[in-house]
Amino acid sequence: MSLLEKPYFLMPKGSAEMANSVNNTGVAALRRSPAEHLWTDFTVGSVAGERGVTLREVPFQTMVGIRVDPVSEAGVRLADVTGGLPVRCGEVTTGPAGVSVLWLGPDDFLAIAPGDAQDRLPGLLVAALGDGAGQVVDLSSNRTTFELSGPSARAVLEKSCAADLHPRSFAVGTAITTEVGKVPTPLWKTGEETFMLFPRASLADHLGRWLLDGLKEFASDRNPSWL
């Protein structure tokens, strides 16, 4: 049976096909993350100090798109695997093995886990969905992850994101779907001064350069003349 006929994550772990696909370390070493060419720029452009802000890419996270009615039996089975499904906009659930689930819509969720979960998590979720109505799709290559952190992180985002990012309406641990620099992206506040952005791979270059541009002003120790 060829790879095209059967998604790799349906194959039993350790099977011959498996050994030749995701577990092939030679292939893994050849992977290029969508913003890898900007890593040096990110390091150089990041700002330290009390007005500091740091930008970095977290490559190759495992992401699984889940479409399911959360109160259906299949939804309950999927929630068992992920440690719950968020019920309203902004909510993020955290489960075992670093799995988090973001709310994208009433029946639309994005599970995010560390990269090493990619050969297990999608298969587990597909098995949990079973014959139930819905879908589970491995979207790990669809988006990459940017982490923007530091005292000025919110100021950088507020220049190009129209959503209200003030802590009173955007608390730690919430995630919304919005636009940053016209790039549609989920925006997840993981810490007081830490934000995660998930641009699609083809927009990662644009958003990376856009954010670099946004944090440039904080490298200057003088206050802007208009203050």
Place this chain on the structure above:
Amino acid sequence: MLLFTCPNCGPRNETEFHYGGQAHVPYPEHPDQLTDREWAEYLFYRENTKGIFAERWVHSTGCRQWFNMLRDTVSYDVKAVYRMGEQPPALAEPVSNQPTSISAPEGAKS
């Protein structure tokens, strides 16, 4: 910038939404029995309301769900937001895009 209140996500900027035209246009019960003119009216004829208008919107960069809105086409004042399949809430002012009979355009064959 207008602020729309998505029934799922709360207040968001107008630029996150896309317009879907007049709401509550019923699909014909027997589409195969319609004349060409009736079919064209179903497809293309819409009210051009001055005042409160029931219309569909989709929160395309947010939850990607459709919903209905009552909006004043003169002042752009959003009077109410309600989910798909629900009836428009009662307002002090009448909603003026309930289907009316449309006179035939000049030269149209019935």
